Amino acid sequence: MPELPEVETMRRGVAPVIGSQIEKAERPPCKCRPILMQPRIDAFDRRVQGKTIAEIGRRGKRVMITLDDAQVIVIEPRMTGLVLLADPPGEQHLRLRLHLSGGPSEQLLFWDRRGLGTVRLLRPSEIKTVVDDKLGIDALQISVQQLRDALGQSRREIKVALLDQSAVAGIGNLYAAEILFVAGVDPRARCDKLTGPQWIRIQSAIGIVLHDAIKHEGSTLSDGTYRNALNKSGGYQNYHRVYDRAQTMCRRCREGEIQRIVQAQRCTFFCPKCQRKSGLHESVDLL
Numbered sequence: 001m002p003e004l005p006e007v008e009t010m011r012r013g014v015a016p017v018i019g020s021q022i023e024k025a026e027r028p029p030c031k032c033r034p035i036l037m038q039p040r041i042d043a044f045d046r047r048v049q050g051k052t053i054a055e056i057g058r059r060g061k062r063v064m065i066t067l068d069d070a071q072v073i074v075i076e077p078r079m080t081g082l083v084l085l086a087d088p089p090g091e092q093h094l095r096l097r098l099h100l101s102g103g104p105s106e107q108l109l110f111w112d113r114r115g116l117g118t119v120r121l122l123r124p125s126e127i128k129t130v131v132d133d134k135l136g137i138d139a140l141q142i143s144v145q146q147l148r149d150a151l152g153q154s155r156r157e158i159k160v161a162l163l164d165q166s167a168v169a170g171i172g173n174l175y176a177a178e179i180l181f182v183a184g185v186d187p188r189a190r191c192d193k194l195t196g197p198q199w200i201r202i203q204s205a206i207g208i209v210l211h212d213a214i215k216h217e218g219s220t221l222s223d224g225t226y227r228n229a230l231n232k233s234g235g236y237q238n239y240h241r242v243y244d245r246a247q248t249m250c251r252r253c254r255e256g257e258i259q260r261i262v263q264a265q266r267c268t269f270f271c272p273k274c275q276r277k278s279g280l281h282e283s284v285d286l287l
């Protein structure tokens, strides 16, 4: 958390500052352990001062801010990071402030309570090794064939494999569980045992779940950390089908009880009636 839908919501929320000029980059005083920032703030400031924000994109779970000289500020929120234009949840965890002019907002902020997020300023020549080589195709763009090429030979369980950012970029623990429920696939099924129709269902479910979550501006969990760029909660937590619903009745079949298991140290939620390893069960509607 945050995953692709939350980071995409952040990207859309700060997109109005495209065209703004960066007056100064500042690291607000913070008593917490500093976040990883490259280069250090003085060099960072020197390199971005006077530059215009040309584009704000997303790569997997990273916000990519491209400047008019082709340098890119890569912000990875990791566990609790937020990219905002105003109203951070608290001043004490503010990690970076870009003072802006010539646009609708005077600042762009990176806030991070736990401080596991990272901010990197990259030259065009560094993008390939620092970003592209580490990430698979974006989850919103991957085709069935590309998904099979990336994971089809793997002996890992499908739920664990979907979290591998070098295979497919953007899916994390929460959405992997939701995706496999919508696809009707058991999270413990081994990738190399999945059938062609199951891969088709998984790829369709990726699109359905992620687009739906973006429409609701992501999920704000009980810790309340994730906010959109205007500091409002997301709404998709109200639509979760299995995530954090252990021991409740499945909303789809109204028979199965949602199970919570642990895979590779992460919790997984699924319905044993709707999600079977064989894929041989009453067809699950892809909505």
Ligand SMILES: [Zn+2]
Pocket: 250, 251, 252, 253, 254, 255, 256, 271, 272, 273, 274, 275
């Ligand atoms: Zn069910």
